Amino acid sequence: MTEPPAAGRARARSEHTRSAILETALRLFAERGYDKTTMRAIAAEAGVSVGNAYYYFDSKDHLIQGFYSRMTTEHVALTRERIAGETDLAARVGIALECWLEVAEPYHRFAGQFFRNAADPSSPLSPFSHESAPARLEDTALYREVLAGTSLRIAPEIADILPEMLWLHQMALVLYWVYDRTPGQRRTRELAKRTAPMVARIVTLSRYKVLRPLVRQAEALVRDFLIIDEGGNPAPPDPA
Numbered sequence: 327m328t329e330p331p332a333a334g335r336a337r338a339r340s341e342h343t344r345s346a347i348l349e350t351a352l353r354l355f356a357e358r359g360y361d362k363t364t365m366r367a368i369a370a371e372a373g374v375s376v377g378n379a380y381y382y383f384d385s386k387d388h389l390i391q392g393f394y395s396r397m398t399t400e401h402v403a404l405t406r407e408r409i410a411g412e413t414d415l416a417a418r419v420g421i422a423l424e425c426w427l428e429v430a431e432p433y434h435r436f437a438g439q440f441f442r443n444a445a446d447p448s449s450p451l452s453p454f455s456h457e458s459a460p461a462r463l464e465d466t467a468l469y470r471e472v473l474a475g476t477s478l479r480i481a482p483e484i485a486d487i488l489p490e491m492l493w494l495h496q497m498a499l500v501l502y503w504v505y506d507r508t509p510g511q512r513r514t515r516e517l518a519k520r521t522a523p524m525v526a527r528i529v530t531l532s533r534y535k536v537l538r539p540l541v542r543q544a545e546a547l548v549r550d551f552l553i554i555d556e557g558g559n560p561a562p563p564d565p566a
Contacts, residue, residue, distance in 0.1 A: 344382045347372045348396070351389045352433065360386075360439035387450045390440055393433070394453075394461040400429045402468045415476040415529060419492065420522035422472050423499060427515055430503065434511060441504050453497060466493045481532040488529070495525060 350372040354363040365386055369379035383389045404425040409418045430437070443451045450457035469492040473480065480488065499521075503514040 343374060343378070344392075347374065347379055347382055348389060348392045351383075351386075352393060355436040355439070356433070360436055360443075385450075387443065388457070390444075390451050391457050391461075394458060397429055397433075398461040398464045401426050402464060404429060405468060406471070409472065409475060413475065413477040414526075415473070415478045416523040416526035418472045418476055419525050420519060422468065422492075423496060423518035423522060424515065426496060426499075427503065427511065427518065430500075431511065434503070438504050453500075462493070465496070466490055469493055469496075478526070478530060479533060480529060484529075484532055492525070495521070 347368060351363070351368045354368060354371060358367075363386070365379055365383075366376050368386075368389070369376045372379065383392065401422075405422045408421045408425060412418055412421065440451055443449045444453065446452065447454065449455065452458060453462060466489045469489040472492065473485075473488055484491075499514065499518055502517060503511055506512075506514045508514075
């Protein structure tokens with residue numbers, strides 16, 4: 327069914343206003359710091375009322391969810407473009423990590439300022455929170471694509487959880503990136519470059535029968551304690 331022209335224009339205006347508020351917030355976070363930037367200041371700079379700003383974002387923390395969403399969308403698009411035609415798992419994982427760092431680089435100046443909040447498990451800024459589930463699931467789906475496009479055979483014991491494990495690997499890299507003060511976060515980029523082949527090597531070794539018991543134990547450990555459901559809670563243990 328075709329959308330009425332008036333409805334289409336209204337939707338476009340709404341999306342434009344939402345984008346303007348988010349752009350303004352990110353600029354002010356970089357200029358003034360996350361803690362010193364208020365919703366009132368964001369609304370004033372964006373040229374909207376405070377009520378309008380709260381209509382699109384429930385709080386300043388929820389603005390960061392908009393930031394996560396944008397970051398994830400850009401990360402997924404850039405990674406898909408660059409892994410096309412590449413079948414080596416180490417290269418594909420390395421590209422995905424490098425693409426995240428490239429997309430995130432402009433925001434490094436203020437990332438540490440809201441990380442204090444993100445580290446709180448009850449905060450909506452936490453990458454493990456219910457509010458962060460859409461971005462988390464989108465990035466996990468990306469790593470499923472990264473694995474699907476490789477020529478490497480993956481042990482069935484870990485095939486289902488590997489995308490989540492690769493996402494957790496990315497989260498560890500993000501933590502290092504937040505505190506990395508080298509120019510252009512050079513050390514984080516080197517860390518990504520050096521750990522990607524290690525990840526591929528571990529996946530390769532997991533196929534050997536002699537290591538299967540260890541693989542099964544690792545799979546159970548990850549599934550019972552590290553895999554997060556959409557609500558931000560550890561997934562229920564596997565009854566098997």
